[in-house]
Amino acid sequence: MKHNFYRYRDILNNEYENPCPECLFGEDKKTVSDVLNKLKNDNPDMPSPLLRAYMYEYVLTHASIEINPYSIFAGKIRDGVTYAEYAHNDGVLEQFSYRQRIEVYDKKLPEVMSRKRLAEKLGICSVSADFWHAVPDWEQLYRFGLSGLLRRAEDTRAAKAADGTLSEAQRVFYDGVIITYRAILAYVKRLYNASLGYNLGEYSRCLLRLQTEAPHDLYEVLELTLIFMNAFELGCERARTLGRIDILYYPYYQTSLAEGYTQEDIRELFRYFFTKFHSARRFANQPLELCGVSVDGLAGENELTSLILDVWEELGNDNPKLHIHYHSGISDTIMRRLLKILRSGKSSMVFLNDETVFRGYEKIGIPRHISRSYVALGCYEPIILGIEDPMVGTAWINMAKAVEFAINGGKDIITGENFGPRTPEEFDSWESFYRAFLTQLDCLVDFVTDTVDQMLKYNTEANPSPVYSGVTQSCIERGRDIFDGGVRYSNTSFKCFSAATTVDSLLAVRRLVYEEGAVTLDELCRILQNNWEGQESLRLKVKNSPEKYGCGCAAADELARDIYAHISKRLSGRHNTAGGRWRIGADSITYNYSYGRTTSATPDGRLKGEPLSKNLSASPGMDREGVTALILSATVIDHTDLLDGAVLDFLLHPSSVQGEEGLEAMLKLVKVYFARGGMAIQGNVLDAERLIDAQKNPQAYPTLQVRVCGWNEYFNAMSKQSQDAFIEQSKAL
Amino acid sequence: MTTNLDNQTGMIFAVKRFEVHDGPGIRTTVFLKGCPLRCIWCHNPEGLTACPTLAFDRSRCEMCGACTVCAAHRISETEHNFDRSICAELIREGKCMRCDRTCAGNGVRPALRLYGEKTGVKELMPLLTADRPFFGTNGGVTLSGGEPLLQPDFSIALLKALHTEGIHTALDTSGYADPAVFRPVMRHADLLLFDVKAVDETVHIRCTGVSNRLILQNLETAVREGKAIEVRVPVVPGYNADELPEIERLLASLRITAVKKLPYHDYARDKYAALGLKYEIRPNKS
Numbered sequence A: 001m002k003h004n005f006y007r008y009r010d011i012l013n014n015e016y017e018n019p020c021p022e023c024l025f026g027e028d029k030k031t032v033s034d035v036l037n038k039l040k041n042d043n044p045d046m047p048s049p050l051l052r053a054y055m056y057e058y059v060l061t062h063a064s065i066e067i068n069p070y071s072i073f074a075g076k077i078r079d080g081v082t083y084a085e086y087a088h089n090d091g092v093l094e095q096f097s098y099r100q101r102i103e104v105y106d107k108k109l110p111e112v113m114s115r116k117r118l119a120e121k122l123g124i125c126s127v128s129a130d131f132w133h134a135v136p137d138w139e140q141l142y143r144f145g146l147s148g149l150l151r152r153a154e155d156t157r158a159a160k161a162a163d164g165t166l167s168e169a170q171r172v173f174y175d176g177v178i179i180t181y182r183a184i185l186a187y188v189k190r191l192y193n194a195s196l197g198y199n200l201g202e203y204s205r206c207l208l209r210l211q212t213e214a215p216h217d218l219y220e221v222l223e224l225t226l227i228f229m230n231a232f233e234l235g236c237e238r239a240r241t242l243g244r245i246d247i248l249y250y251p252y253y254q255t256s257l258a259e260g261y262t263q264e265d266i267r268e269l270f271r272y273f274f275t276k277f278h279s280a281r282r283f284a285n286q287p288l289e290l291c292g293v294s295v296d297g298l299a300g301e302n303e304l305t306s307l308i309l310d311v312w313e314e315l316g317n318d319n320p321k322l323h324i325h326y327h328s329g330i331s332d333t334i335m336r337r338l339l340k341i342l343r344s345g346k347s348s349m350v351f352l353n354d355e356t357v358f359r360g361y362e363k364i365g366i367p368r369h370i371s372r373s374y375v376a377l378g379c380y381e382p383i384i385l386g387i388e389d390p391m392v393g394t395a396w397i398n399m400a401k402a403v404e405f406a407i408n409g410g411k412d413i414i415t416g417e418n419f420g421p422r423t424p425e426e427f428d429s430w431e432s433f434y435r436a437f438l439t440q441l442d443c444l445v446d447f448v449t450d451t452v453d454q455m456l457k458y459n460t461e462a463n464p465s466p467v468y469s470g471v472t473q474s475c476i477e478r479g480r481d482i483f484d485g486g487v488r489y490s491n492t493s494f495k496c497f498s499a500a501t502t503v504d505s506l507l508a509v510r511r512l513v514y515e516e517g518a519v520t521l522d523e524l525c526r527i528l529q530n531n532w533e534g535q536e537s538l539r540l541k542v543k544n545s546p547e548k549y550g551c552g553c554a555a556a557d558e559l560a561r562d563i564y565a566h567i568s569k570r571l572s573g574r575h576n577t578a579g580g581r582w583r584i585g586a587d588s589i590t591y592n593y594s595y596g597r598t599t600s601a602t603p604d605g606r607l608k609g610e611p612l613s614k615n616l617s618a619s620p621g622m623d624r625e626g627v628t629a630l631i632l633s634a635t636v637i638d639h640t641d642l643l644d645g646a647v648l649d650f651l652l653h654p655s656s657v658q659g660e661e662g663l664e665a666m667l668k669l670v671k672v673y674f675a676r677g678g679m680a681i682q683g684n685v686l687d688a689e690r691l692i693d694a695q696k697n698p699q700a701y702p703t704l705q706v707r708v709c710g711w712n713e714y715f716n717a718m719s720k721q722s723q724d725a726f727i728e729q730s731k732a733l
Numbered sequence B: 001m002t003t004n005l006d007n008q009t010g011m012i013f014a015v016k017r018f019e020v021h022d023g024p025g026i027r028t029t030v031f032l033k034g035c036p037l038r039c040i041w042c043h044n045p046e047g048l049t050a051c052p053t054l055a056f057d058r059s060r061c062e063m064c065g066a067c068t069v070c071a072a073h074r075i076s077e078t079e080h081n082f083d084r085s086i087c088a089e090l091i092r093e094g095k096c097m098r099c100d101r102t103c104a105g106n107g108v109r110p111a112l113r114l115y116g117e118k119t120g121v122k123e124l125m126p127l128l129t130a131d132r133p134f135f136g137t138n139g140g141v142t143l144s145g146g147e148p149l150l151q152p153d154f155s156i157a158l159l160k161a162l163h164t165e166g167i168h169t170a171l172d173t174s175g176y177a178d179p180a181v182f183r184p185v186m187r188h189a190d191l192l193l194f195d196v197k198a199v200d201e202t203v204h205i206r207c208t209g210v211s212n213r214l215i216l217q218n219l220e221t222a223v224r225e226g227k228a229i230e231v232r233v234p235v236v237p238g239y240n241a242d243e244l245p246e247i248e249r250l251l252a253s254l255r256i257t258a259v260k261k262l263p264y265h266d267y268a269r270d271k272y273a274a275l276g277l278k279y280e281i282r283p284n285k286s
Helices: A009-013 A029-042 A048-062 A083-087 A092-108 A110-121 A138-162 A168-198 A202-210 A218-232 A250-258 A263-279 A303-315 A332-343 A354-363 A400-407 A430-456 A466-470 A473-478 A499-515 A521-529 A536-543 A554-571 A591-598 A626-634 A659-675 A688-696 A720-731 B084-092 B121-129 B152-164 B179-187 B201-208 B213-224 B241-253 B269-275
Strands: A065-067 A075-077 A287-291 A321-326 A349-353 A375-377 A381-383 A396-398 A492-497 A582-585 A647-652 A680-685 A705-707 A712-714 B009-019 B027-032 B053-056 B073-075 B080-082 B112-115 B117-120 B140-145 B168-173 B191-195 B229-235 B259-263
Touching (some): A029 A048, A048 A092, A048 A466, A065 A168, A075 A218, A138 A168, A138 A218, A138 A473, A168 A202, A168 A218, A168 A466, A202 A218, A218 A466, A263 A303, A303 A332, A321 A332, A332 A680, A349 A354, A349 A659, A396 A430, A400 A499, A400 A521, A430 A492, A430 A499, A430 A554, A499 A536, A499 A554, A554 A582, A626 A647, A626 A659, A626 B009, A647 A659, B117 B121, B152 B179, B179 B213, B229 B241
Parallel strands (some): A396 A492, B027 B140, B229 B259
Antiparallel strands (some): B009 B117, B053 B112, B073 B080
């Protein structure tokens, strides 16, 4: 195998941003869009799964494809737009899928949609059925290949038709899958035919084989992964993890070695493969997973783990990102290696605690011999492939709004609009105020669950998923779409974030109003309406209060624990309308910024527009006692209640963790956090001076990246607001 | 020396958690106030005097006007002005109005900070033991400063209380004290972190303001008693860097193998400005 990666690296790094116009074959975006519109308009009575399948068919067989002669994974599909635009929700079929969903919900659930829009406007949450966070059952894809998956659907349909058990709904479902998978194979054939004009040798041979066979070696697995992702992600679904690739790819890796690939050849394959995700600027980075335990309960790390890490570290990109499954048997050697890489600035990774995930699943009735094979999609949300669809991101609830509503009788402080129930505007005790807060919080939780429950009834109409369903065994066995009862556990999940802002605000109300009598609740409400204007002294006094989450203040930490326990208890035993369970998480992604902009000033001294707290972090600047105190605080909360993802961010100064002793200290932090039940941990090792210099001289820091939330961004590409936030946090170290 | 440990009090100026370079493992370091040395490169100038000292970080001041003023502290429209000698006198006389307690700073950290707080062993212990989950088998608590040997009773009381809790202790010291003071304190610590800055007495006086005779005598005592020792050598070009070969010979003769060289840094520069002190050091770049 020729090793040309570094020769063509600059081209490969930008292959999606800079398409090769003379290498395009097929119809442009407008043509494809017009045809899809016509398909829809000409077939108003066609069942949604069939219409969607025909749309996939058209895009896959007609939309332009591109061959990049410099890549060993040469092909990509476009429907007239670049992949970078795909990532920004601009694909033609993707646009259809979003419009279709809105049409269905507007028509069937007008009142729900109206309230949903109000919730978004008021900075409470954005809620929707989540079709975006998806993961193909990779093991099935590699075992059967595309032709095998097609045959499985055809054979199952034929068998049911033969024994008279094929219902009309199932017929529509199977036909949708069959049309789609035939189209995916046709797409592969198009790529193959186009590739013949470029003398691409092994690439063409690979595409020829993949049309009729399952992949047999690592190169074919990687190629099939990329091809399948292209098809999978034409709609709104995103393949939000590559899976546990050290375990998944291992037999194919061994086959490749047996066929004469050298270790360096394998590394070269991964260089090209990983660079695909980097060049596509994958939104929120593309996860791949390492370590953990196998289905037999044995340690999953193997020689492929080290090789993958070698290449990942060598490339030094933010994409793909690593999800490391930490378990009791993981080697300290690999942990030290990972932390050393993180310390060096390549921080695009998160560590997940297998034990907490297993216990979280046990709480919703899924035993660990099943959950052992979980993957973490998206940022850090567990899913058991082929068995569970958890809709991990139906909503992110800004809990600080419940404080606001409790202060203002159920009304938004800025707009005066009523969202929550009318609770009193004065309370004679802190306890009664806190009960009103819980009442408002319950309302927000019920709003999300009721909304999602309503939407779930229209999943097939809103977003049929033939590609996703076709690769999932139980969907084919049951004859049902993955979002329509195709899997055993149709769970639904949402996040409740801004914990620190909420807790700090509640304790500020307790202190100011009910302990010190410094202000009445009504006066506080007006202070917040006026954004603390004229009250700077009081505001700073509140900000300096020691009663903050994240500093070892027992009252604050226990309040955070109690709030999540309250929500968890409320959902315990409750089922959604698909028969699945509810899961909650605590992460914020970047809603702490976007909802911070629309949330009024808060009693903890935060001004309107300032960010809310992020993930399980203390409020900005409030982690005054350092990382150990933060870990101790965050683990007062029961993370097994937060199965949908709970991550702690650490920020360390380089001088505090330099040398071997610094590395050991970082390892200890992670171990203690996990021993105390923490679910996930990620972080940065940064110093403010370097960031300030990078802000002034970006050209000198082209590869400086920071862990933003569940993903990394290049510092130079971040908004000034985000950059400033990191600088301020780093200054406080 | 008193024997009532819990009631023993002393003056500290900081407690820092997650200290990785103040002894083995993850440690909590308590900084005792007052130091008999005046090292030119000192990076804890807030710990030099035995009595409390006021620091003002202008970058954290929002000029909110909430802080109290006094004969030592005046505020104009745009700035704070301090008379440091009056400030020290008011503190010594117990007449300090504690402007730091009324400082809101920038809402994240106060701008005014009075370094130096009298506290007792009993009050301190919860904070010192809070990070026990992280100490493991080799982490623990380090006494530093300043110079712990200036408060021997308090140091011993802390070390004993920590041992009662099963926590590993380290004593970070210049070794500059009468042997009758040094020996008992040293004996209560599990590990000695002992600074050696120069062997040549003239160099030592130039860099620290004091002779090194007592220091070297105490080091030999610690070696003779079989104490676990890690010698720390701050390396400051243009001041003591040339002493390194002699220091190495000395340590070899004492069979001390655990040696850590501490490269010079100027992270403390801003502290000097905040304390109204001049940052005198001009290390060579070599």
